[in-house]
Amino acid sequence: MFFGSIRRLSRRNHFDASHLWREIHQSVQRPSFGIAFDIDGVVLRGSSPIDGSSLALKRLYADDGTLKFPFLFLTNGGGIPETKRASELSKLLDVEISTLQVVQGHSPFKGLVSRFENELIVAIGKGEPAEVMSNYGFNNVISMDEYVSFFENIDPLSRYKTWAAGQNSKARTSMKTSNPIDHPHRTRVKAAFIVSDPVDWGRDIQVLCDILRSGGLPGEENGFQPSLFFAADDLEYQAAFPCKRLGMGAFRLALESIFNRISHNPLQYTSFGKPNLVAFKSAEGVLEQLRSMICKESQKEKYGCREVDAFNTLYMIGDNPSVDIIGAEKAGRPWFSILTRTGVFREEGNHSEFPADLVVDSVVEAIDYILKREGV
Amino acid sequence: MFFGSIRRLSRRNHFDASHLWREIHQSVQRPSFGIAFDIDGVVLRGSSPIDGSSLALKRLYADDGTLKFPFLFLTNGGGIPETKRASELSKLLDVEISTLQVVQGHSPFKGLVSRFENELIVAIGKGEPAEVMSNYGFNNVISMDEYVSFFENIDPLSRYKTWAAGQNSKARTSMKTSNPIDHPHRTRVKAAFIVSDPVDWGRDIQVLCDILRSGGLPGEENGFQPSLFFAADDLEYQAAFPCKRLGMGAFRLALESIFNRISHNPLQYTSFGKPNLVAFKSAEGVLEQLRSMICKESQKEKYGCREVDAFNTLYMIGDNPSVDIIGAEKAGRPWFSILTRTGVFREEGNHSEFPADLVVDSVVEAIDYILKREGV
Numbered sequence: 059m060f061f062g063s064i065r066r067l068s069r070r071n072h073f074d075a076s077h078l079w080r081e082i083h084q085s086v087q088r089p090s091f092g093i094a095f096d097i098d099g100v101v102l103r104g105s106s107p108i109d110g111s112s113l114a115l116k117r118l119y120a121d122d123g124t125l126k127f128p129f130l131f132l133t134n135g136g137g138i139p140e141t142k143r144a145s146e147l148s149k150l151l152d153v154e155i156s157t158l159q160v161v162q163g164h165s166p167f168k169g170l171v172s173r174f175e176n177e178l179i180v181a182i183g184k185g186e187p188a189e190v191m192s193n194y195g196f197n198n199v200i201s202m203d204e205y206v207s208f209f210e211n212i213d214p215l216s217r218y219k220t221w222a223a224g225q226n227s228k229a230r231t232s233m234k235t236s237n238p239i240d241h242p243h244r245t246r247v248k249a250a251f252i253v254s255d256p257v258d259w260g261r262d263i264q265v266l267c268d269i270l271r272s273g274g275l276p277g278e279e280n281g282f283q284p285s286l287f288f289a290a291d292d293l294e295y296q297a298a299f300p301c302k303r304l305g306m307g308a309f310r311l312a313l314e315s316i317f318n319r320i321s322h323n324p325l326q327y328t329s330f331g332k333p334n335l336v337a338f339k340s341a342e343g344v345l346e347q348l349r350s351m352i353c354k355e356s357q358k359e360k361y362g363c364r365e366v367d368a369f370n371t372l373y374m375i376g377d378n379p380s381v382d383i384i385g386a387e388k389a390g391r392p393w394f395s396i397l398t399r400t401g402v403f404r405e406e407g408n409h410s411e412f413p414a415d416l417v418v419d420s421v422v423e424a425i426d427y428i429l430k431r432e433g434v
Numbered sequence: 435m436f437f438g439s440i441r442r443l444s445r446r447n448h449f450d451a452s453h454l455w456r457e458i459h460q461s462v463q464r465p466s467f468g469i470a471f472d473i474d475g476v477v478l479r480g481s482s483p484i485d486g487s488s489l490a491l492k493r494l495y496a497d498d499g500t501l502k503f504p505f506l507f508l509t510n511g512g513g514i515p516e517t518k519r520a521s522e523l524s525k526l527l528d529v530e531i532s533t534l535q536v537v538q539g540h541s542p543f544k545g546l547v548s549r550f551e552n553e554l555i556v557a558i559g560k561g562e563p564a565e566v567m568s569n570y571g572f573n574n575v576i577s578m579d580e581y582v583s584f585f586e587n588i589d590p591l592s593r594y595k596t597w598a599a600g601q602n603s604k605a606r607t608s609m610k611t612s613n614p615i616d617h618p619h620r621t622r623v624k625a626a627f628i629v630s631d632p633v634d635w636g637r638d639i640q641v642l643c644d645i646l647r648s649g650g651l652p653g654e655e656n657g658f659q660p661s662l663f664f665a666a667d668d669l670e671y672q673a674a675f676p677c678k679r680l681g682m683g684a685f686r687l688a689l690e691s692i693f694n695r696i697s698h699n700p701l702q703y704t705s706f707g708k709p710n711l712v713a714f715k716s717a718e719g720v721l722e723q724l725r726s727m728i729c730k731e732s733q734k735e736k737y738g739c740r741e742v743d744a745f746n747t748l749y750m751i752g753d754n755p756s757v758d759i760i761g762a763e764k765a766g767r768p769w770f771s772i773l774t775r776t777g778v779f780r781e782e783g784n785h786s787e788f789p790a791d792l793v794v795d796s797v798v799e800a801i802d803y804i805l806k807r808e809g810v
Contacts, residue, residue, distance in 0.1 A: 104587060104590070184591060184594050185594075209675070210674075210675075211480065211673065211674035211675040212675050214480070214631075214673040214674070214675070214679050215560060215631060215633050218560050218561075218633040219633065255590075255591060256636065257591050257594040257595065257636065258634070258635075258636070259634075259635035259636035259639070259688075260632065260633065260634070260635035260636075260680070260685070263635070263680065263684075263688070264679060264680050267680070268677060272677075276677065277675070277676045277677055293695060293696065294696065297587065297590040298586075298587035298590070299585070299586075299587040299588050299590070299653070300653045301644060301648075301652070301653055303590050303640065304636070304639065304640050304643070304692065308639075308692050308695075308696075309636070311688075311691050311692055311695060312635075312639070312687075312688035312691060312692060314691075315687050315688060315690075315691035316680065316684045316687055316688060319669060319684075319687060320669065320670065320684075
């Protein structure tokens, strides 16, 4: 059994995880399991907590509010830096979530910094896509909102969109935080990153086609296709509306079907996020870090808590069979998939095509099951 | 030779064509040819006349500004009633264009009034799609902008679109001009009409999927697919930007690829506009009406100008081989296709896949050719 007794830290906007773990001062036992939660349709619906999810999550903390068992959020969502998302989740769910505990669809983009660090790249999607990429270390990132402002008439429907001005001002701020490029319309775009769900599909598909078939300079003749990365590939996801909403995978499908019709070469792209193995491997690494923080170096020998101990079980709790469940299954053991009926999946029994290891009605039941199974 | 000498009519916003023809009082000879012009990429680029197009069009009028040879605009564009488009074109091109001379992509929707007159239908696209449909005689039409306002959370990205408010106020006006339905969200949508280029692709694809797979009631279970009509199916068209822009056909492709992935049954739809035969047959009928107006009843016997005379040649002047040229070719004789190099097509020689009967540099050259060939 694990008995945490770290003092409860005051709520902060940018929660510093290391601070939490540094204060561990009592005996701990190295947990042999970790949990990855999907967010939308599992703990939140839109921006409202799903019934009981906040209380259920609290069971993973000690009485004083400090983390007891390693868990994180593994989401295909995004559009804001992980620090902000952690702070937002902490407020909505009324538990302390550290930045480390947030693995978003675009988190693996960090791994591409060495390749595109000083190249001109375009960041697409809702929220603050350019700020996200800037924070990862990309020096010449421009948001699509800002990029299009350099090309007159690139979007013939722009005059029907009175919102453009509002978005551009935000985008400009992101440009200033990185190295601004004076003439992005005369500089070849080397890669486009779909960081979060695109807002203006028509414009984004149009300008992506322009960038991708011209070799990175809209208006030019055909050229070698710049790289294209998607933070996720969900066809649909569960939000506040009763029926599933179209996700980034649907946008990718729309772009691909059009690009392949107007271009000589088929669209080349890479998708991250669940159900790709990279998302689960990344989660595994973070859960290990979290466990190490819980189990202080000084206590390892005393309690036989050694770095080499592998997790016995890693639970993936999700609502989407074709994203969360198939992903966990493909990642293999120690992943154990739990499907909730609070989001995309609502049927009796198990999913026919991608059956989970366990199906439960809600995240409350899932956590109950895990804690009983683990005897904690 | 035809010598018109009708007095020049003063410019009016809603130009009354019949008035023009009633005033014909001189001898006329029945023209044996008619001309259909595409608009975008042939006479206009964006909202600017293409070099010389206005002067070239003036050659189809008598010195006093009255129509001498029957011609019309056959465009896949739209989104505003034909009366308004005629008035707009008159101003831009500095010639008198009557409502009759404007055949838009959605003009054939008039033929569907008897089928959907009192059913709830949704009108989609830029401009005033609900007003267009209302003017045709549909009594229960609602614009997509207005329709979505009845469904909370139907578009999870709406909070990133500050423009929604502005569009809705316009849409509401359109509702008032027809028979308003108190509860469109509880009434089954019987048909969706893509009247003009959709502005908000993501939302429109989402809500069309909701309507089409639920049997007309978003949020409901699967049902029989309501009818779906597109005013046109252009994959690309030439606007003010140097490269072609994505058109309604691209939107259809995006919708279809997504719908077919999430629905059990493939998308059923009907497209109007060029290159469909219906567009050319419709143009033929209108050109005949225009000719009849030029050639007054009283003068028929005198000049052997009989109703039964068929046109010897109907010229289609367009910039898009896969829309204008293939359409005219399929329509067969008396259609004669002329491809200009001012829009989608820019190559030397003829188009390899859909060769035109004649290729010219501009509409100026096209009119010059026609008038010489016809000996007028």
